[in-house]
Amino acid sequence: MMVHDRYFYDPVAGRYTVDRYLDDLVARYGGIDSVLVWPIYPNIGIDNRNQLDMIEHLPGGKEGVKRMVAEFKAHGVRVLFPVMPWDTGTRDPGRPLPDAVAALMKELGADGVNGDTMTGVPLAFSQAAEKIGYPLAFEPEIAPQEDQLGWNVMSWGYFDYPYANQNPAVHVAKFKWLEPRHMVHVNDRWQRDRADMLQFAFFNGVGIETWESVWGIWNGFTVRDSEALRRIATISRAFPQHLTSRGWEPMTLTRQHGVLASRWPHADSTLYTIVNRNEYGVNGEQLAVPHVAGMRYFDVYHGVELAPRRTTDGQDVLAFDLEGKGFGAVLATGAKDAALDRLLATMRPMSARPLASYDRTWKPLPQRMVEQGASPRSKPAPEGMRTIPAGLFDFRVTGIAVEGINQAGVDVQYPWEDQPRRFHRKTLQVPSFHIDTYPVTNAQYQRFVDASGYLPRDRQNYLRHWQDGRFAPELANRPVVWISLDDARAYARWAGKRLPTSWEWQYAAQGTDGRLYPWGNEWDAGRVPKPETGRDPGPPAPVDAHPGGASPFGVMDLVGNVWQWTDEFSDEHTRAAVLRGGSLYRPQGSHWYFPQAQRLDQHGKFLLMAPSLDRNAFTGFRCVKDVQQ
Template identity: 25%
Template sequence: MRITYRHTWFATLCIFIVSVVGAQSPKVIKISDEATVTAIDDILLPTPLPIVSFELDKKPVLPSEVKALIKVTVRPENDFSPGYKAVVTFQNVSDKKINLRNVVPFGTQAKNAYITGYGEHGLSRSHIFLSWRTPVNCILPDNAWELGFSAWDATTSKSICALMRRDRKSAVKTAISRFENVLEPGGSLSYHLYVDYYKGSWQEGLRLMFQERYLYDVDSFDSSLFEREDLKWIRHAYVMHLMMAWDKDYYNAADGKFHLGDFLRKGRKLYGGDDVIGIWPTWPTLGLDQRNQFDMFRDLPGGMEQIRRLVDTCHMMNTKMFVAYNPWDESTRAEDHVLGLADIIRNTNSDGAILDTKGESSKELQEAADGVKKDVIMYSEGMAVPKDMQGIVSGRVHNALYYPPLLSITKFIKPDFAIFRVAELFKEPIQREYATAFFNGYGTELNIFRPGKPEWADEQYRYLGRTSRILRENTYNFTAKNYTPLIPTLRDSIYVNKWPGEEKTIYTIYSIIPEGFMDYLFEVDTAADKHFVDIWHHKEIKPKVINGKVYIPVETDAFSKKYLGTNNEGAVDCIAQFPLLLSTQLFGDTLYIDADRGDSICIWAGNPSYEKTPYTVKAGKHAIKLLEHFGLFEGKFVVQLFSNGILLDENIHEILPGTPRLNSKVSRTPKANGKEKDMVRIPAGTFTFKATNGDEFIPYPSYNQGQVYHMPSFMMDRYPVTNAQYYEFLKSSGYQPKDTVNFLKHWKDGKPVSGEEHYPVVHVSYEDAVAYANWAGKRLPT
């Protein structure tokens, strides 16, 4: 098939696209002499769209508006698949320098969803533009800061997504920076344009280009590392500390003791513990003498054997140990890096290596680690770009990008790539770091290299504990490919990410509304066999129909306006849609539980916390007396069903302060033979429980009012217990109460008064009466 086209905007231009996808991808794009797209295949656009828009000298323009300054040509790649690809070249035809940036395919119409630069920022200008909210700052891969993306509806059945990628190698007389290109007169630069159809919301166009096509960084993605069972543990890790080997929480020279175990135990209480500890004995001292980085590990106090003991301590607390690797160590004592790293891993039994200054790993490093033991993770300092993700399964969002963007699209590219946001304690309160990491479904790396342990650190560690508990207990949702960012909301400045799983769906919410928020916010699909729970505040919630759609209420805490624009702004919430697996009912003081799935049920007095211990039972049927296990606690009881640490369902019950609860226990006595002295048989029967109360200053039980009870036949004493009977009990049993004040004070010399032997005994406590009943083989009424 022969393809014909003309490189001009002055006549109608048809771009023919050959694709093996056939009808699933565009074949023809028609462009008018005004550089606008009028039709795609047989779809006539109701409003023509520009093939591309951009900023020229920081002003938004269309190609037809600046023909005297810049020439734009399009050259399709005929046999490209999947989708369509063309090379779009910009040539400076003027006699002055031109600043070109923010190149967006199909323009920036208000109804489009698109990504491009916004404002002025050296590291973080990329934003997602949506018609229903202010632009959202986002993180893109390090090799794609300048990319342009757009998604828009073409018809009710098809939508178009397009991607622009800069080709650095094509630059002629052009200076390239992170976001901008300065073209000298006669200079030129090309971008690659990719176009395809998608179905659904704009996020599905994003998914196609980012998650399925990997931004066209690679022709095919090698997932072999991600498929390895021994490496999957890192994707379910959420808290990491990196510390220097001279940190007193590692080793204190003053007392000559190692304190890493104490550090880990404190962390377990505050935030559930560290999934990873990284030890760093090299930079910045590396190079002061001829010792190389591996020598510095060998020379630590206690040597390799002591590090191995500390690794054992970590493993006993379900924590992994990483060692540092500095690939730039070239001027010290010569030692093969691959063999040196393998030697450290072998002798310490460590679980991973932190690749300093690297955003990728190498086959040689991973194979060297694999030759020592399984489970060893390569953890890059930078975030791997799509082509490098094939060789490494974890990395960090570097703190060079201080005050990071709200949304990380790098997580969207490959959700099972383990990401940790770097945060530092010494600078300032960092609640926003924890909150945005939680919103994006990934972990936090606490870098504590710099000295300083602020007084607010423990309080915010507890906040980290709340976010990390949800991430850990729902981790398979946060690594699933069908994650959807930024679903529509009824209010701006509050954002929702959707994390569907096989049976439950999690929604993470992040708000920058200082006064807090409490209202219906986002649309959901409902099902008769599912229910919604706010698992941040731990309360069950009810959807509401608004204009024929079902919406969920959200609640976020208020924060001081002075924190806006700082690392302490923001508040979060989290909603879960659970299947109905847990049946619970609170009747008086008894909590009835029934669950035929899962392996354990946890009951919490108040909200779950790493600083508390729940009452735990196996899955099944239970009747739990709350007073017996939780004492006089009044408030919220959270019931959670788990399977291997994963939250399956949650119910919440509440006992209001002052609620009267039945505390007596039913005891059984030997069966009566009908000949008991001075006793009568009360026949079996039913009755309706009723109560007549006085004023309500003292509350009375009301939960069983009007309930019909069936009472079996029983025997009851005809007369009250007499002084003589109680005296016989004392002589026979030798009973003495713990508190003797006023005990039988109407007796004289320890005996009943003469003539009162058959009077009812008085001046005895409840405990004294129970002791008599037990001795007599009877019981008190309940």
């Protein structure tokens, strides 16, 4: 779960909405058992806050996060946070990462840790947690080694879904086979049709990573897959002892081509989890099991008792229906109890409607661009602004998010587009406007604060680089940072201005010849501030320190100093801002950090959650003002 999900946090009310988040999942597919709370990538690297800082900078700080974790756990949902071994270029946490992670998880009351990109979470993490008396569940992204299963008690499962030699197959989860208590979460973040994932999970008696917001790109479960998940999760949750049985027999014999089953014995009963890998329905006799006196058989999936056919060789043959790419479950037991009665009563109406009748259409979520409205108009350019003449502008820009390739739903959706996409191009008639020659400085922002008394409701990290409401003298002519998008808009309104659209910013920076940089088509390091590559970078450069970086219209400090706020986009689940210009901060050691966009035909997509997390050390802004015709 991305913390930026608007079902989880309400930025208007300024509060966590755990109930709303969980209620939505219960309604759509029956709810979750654990949640991986993800506040770090893809925004990490916008400044030098490390992965632990970004958890602590969630709304309410550590106390707020503790309350949020407790609320999940009050609903019976376990809570994990990620750890990223590649985060070696931001602020040094001051002690070994395993110790720092264990201490923070204990303080927050979290239950476990997901090891991003890790091939097995190293033993040091488990030892660090045990050393402070707070054992954690560790879950690497990549399959661990067999000798690491003692502490890697969970893992993500990236499966292939084969169909070989006319035989629709299913893989056996190796780590589940070696240690039946090991919990695999079947995962394929970009898969739009999850039918195979769900079948592999049910066959192996493991879980599903119901990952829908993929770095803010919505890849929601279809209605059909949601309903399938509701059914198999209801069954799986009813049989925890069976599904951790050391007597698990995957690929137990079935009687139909393409129908595959796992046998799960426990005490005096046996559960069979069954998948039909064929695209067509398979009805009739499915299983044959040795006859045991007094044994009864229940089609758990359909919620009914089965009448076996006894064979002359002492077999009980069980017949039931399996729809194409569907599921089945049979319980053999001599003792029908109240819990089984309740489960059958639940499953009978739930499974009455075929899965094939549910919509399996996948669609990207539509986005809208947040409209700012016009500013008060001025004919001459106010002091400190440049006038950009009206004209036709070939607006061509690409989003540079690390992941997502060119799938529908990636990046943003401009008003003339029918869905979000990475590549954007439109010839626009841009009216004349005035734009600030330089980004807004600390001195200018101080005048705004003093004159207006502005104080945001969410004050966490607001002007973090100031002391007692004042900036240090050497920062006067440097861009103001540690301000949110709303803080920037508040300044703009006070100044009788507004923030630029992305195409206004680009037009002012690029002119009409499509150049890649404000000064031309070749990168020139002498026209921008020197990059900061250390773990403890200094502040942005003075806004007028590099006059050689001017655009054709004389606009300064556009690239390579601070990112600059422009447009905001939102869909039902995510808000994001388009950032322009890149910054001087370049954390080293990984390509997963927030990528730079100094080129004028590129922009960054920055996920928005709350001002406390959104504010950072290398994002500022400049304003525009509408022209009186």
